[in-house]
Amino acid sequence: MAAIAKTNPQGQAYSSKGNKDRYLEPLAAWLMASPAVILLLAFLIIPFFLAFFYAFTNQRLVSPNPTEYVGLANFKQLLTVKILRLDPIVDAAGQPVLDETGNITYPREREFTRNNPEYPQYNGLQKWTAWDIGGSRWTLLAGDAVFMRSLINTFYFALVIVPGQAGLGLLLALLINQRTAGVNFFRTVFFIPVVVSIVVVSILFQFIYDGDNGLVNNTLVFLTGGRFTPVDWLASPSTAMPAIMVMSAWQAVGIHMVIWLAGLQTIPEILYEAASIDGANGWQKFIYVTWPGLRNTAVFILVTITMAALGLFSQIDVMTQGGPLDSTTTVIYQAVQKGYKMQDIAYGSAISVAFFILVLTVALVQRYLTREKDV
């Protein structure tokens, strides 16, 4: 509003009218902002505070039972992690009991985590993962093992996607930032996936990744002259997430390419000419002219891709439903699954709150790392 007042060309001579405008202008501004403000309030800000509130209760989606305050119980279940050391099962002679394949056997974690009065600290926990080190089995127990796997998967996805997708976008932007014939054709081709719904893309890629007769397998078999053994990409815990990463990057890279391109075109041609006169080669021009010129663009892209990557949901919901063996489940997918499908709104809210704090932390860290150091 201050900006509007400054640009008002009316001077002192019309002071009485100007005064009236001073009251009307903010009125008009609020009026114009109101549709967005109301929608944001109704669908973002109010639900945001409701999530904080519900996270401390036992609110259900469908229930005749009254809502009760439960304190930090939801967060406790969500975030508890404990280590349990298991010693091998030994026979009467003190020798470890071996199974059919000759491996040392250990007691089941459930003997410690269910109704064992000697280990109340482990009661109700789930097995997250385990390592056999130095003759013992070290088991990581969690209040909600699936949530822990979701956290890891979400970070894994973000750590690959953020540099990968940003780098690929920059590469494409450099390629299409040239004044050659047909460049518009490539700009269009690279951008097309962005305008296709991610749900449609996900369904199509399910067929492309098919283990029996998918396009990827057929192509690889053809290119290697039959030496490649077809892989069911979405069925194996080690390939499912990478397959989703490749698809997600392919679908979303176009938008970042365009943002990089916009950044590239703000760099004055004169700088490149000066660099040429100084005898700089292509790589030196990129390092000393292009990259510093793209600084603000890079920060923007870093932040937006990080946000989008941490919010991974649609691809998972359509393609794998978190499987196989929790290898693709994510924080948002868990929030929807628990809060809505399993009707536990309170727990879903707790996951959302944890997610909010996570994103906030990441954003603050990024803000700190990318701050203007010379100011």
Added chain:
Amino acid sequence: MKSKVWNILAGLAIFAMLLTACGAPATAPAAPITAATEAPVDAATEAPVVSTGPTKLSMWYHGAGNKTEKDVLLGIIKDYNESQDMYMVEVQDFPQISYNESVVAAALAGNLPDIIDVDGPVMPNWAWAGYMAPLDIPQDKLDTFLPTTIGKWNGKVYSVGLWEAACAMYARKSVLDKYGIRIPTLEQPWDLEEFNAAMETLKASGEYEYVLDMGMAWKGEWYPYGFSPFLQSFGGDIIDRSTFTTAEGALNGPEAIAFGEWWQNLFTKGYVSGTTQDSADRDTGFIDGKYALQWNGNWAGGLAAEKLGDDLLILPAPNFGNGARIGAGSWQFGVSANSKNIPGATEFIEFMMQDKYMVQFSDVTGNIPATTTAAAASKNFAPGAPFEIFFNYSAAQATLRPPTPAYMSAALTFEKALADIANGADVITALDTAADEINADIKANKDYGFDGSVVGPSIKEDEIAKANAR
């Protein structure tokens, strides 16, 4: 500075105005509707003689997009509206995929219609939540129905279905003859060894991509509907039906572990395609000869019969020790608890319970009519008709998914456990985790009322009811 404060205040004032202005239209449409439904009721109940027009009964239906099905429903509504002048039913239909969400949202907002339809296993959840009212329908009218088409919760009837669905093993006679596999009957279905041996024989032939199409491509309700009867046939269950307050022992006991190991074997031995099966293969894989056997519902019978003709066999579910079982409980009709016209809505449901309407529904949808007499009059399920056998399977083997409000959440847990086991998870751990999760949900919901204040039917009672019906 002063003007800035003033600006903010002005802004807030406008904002408040806009909020109230926006709030008004949101509630405004609701007002006339309640007025419209309430006013005539009062007129009808307090002074029926003075009533000027029929009371409107609103109804929601899950089958949007299916024209033939809707035509049948509209026909029934037309018949009913013309048969009396007290009530006037109006239907609004929803796509199935968003129907349950719409009902839950409407219930939370207090805007449920008078008559709803509800999927069988979901009904106890909605009845427990107070969305639905018990139906006051004479027992002798219900007696003729297949027991699994009557939805009961806490000893009361809440919903009535006009049709039932049934699963069976689709096969080719020529294939079973070629490999010397016995054709099972309802009286003597395959047992575990026989079924495993048949799959091994078919696998060894090398003629098929996979021996058996379980329908892994269909996520969601198909897993508990299609596969939990196998678990029950082994002697396990999703929830212990003696108390309905725990899954311990039912879902992770020795019988359930035997089922889990058998289930995992299907995938490790390569009999069944994994969880990434694509839906196109599910639809046509058996017909195209990619799969030797297919586990599917009666709805797939029409296409299979058309393509395979006399070669098609529709075989009963195998018996894994505790009786051959198939899933039961399809879409049913009920009355919402906050309806102002419960007697009228109930009357309409009673009106729908006529053989001729069940025949009409069955003829267009391929589902099984809910009574013997309607089945006898229907195109597909009359004695000697192509799919009569489904009616027999349903009458003999149908087992309800656990009729408890906990089912909504337990079904998802069960689905995840089965997908994990198929993908190679440790069977015992997967089943233990699922049992723990279901128990935690039951506990968080204060036993869903099963602390003595409500009663649920035991699996034995189901069987007695079934025996009586036969």
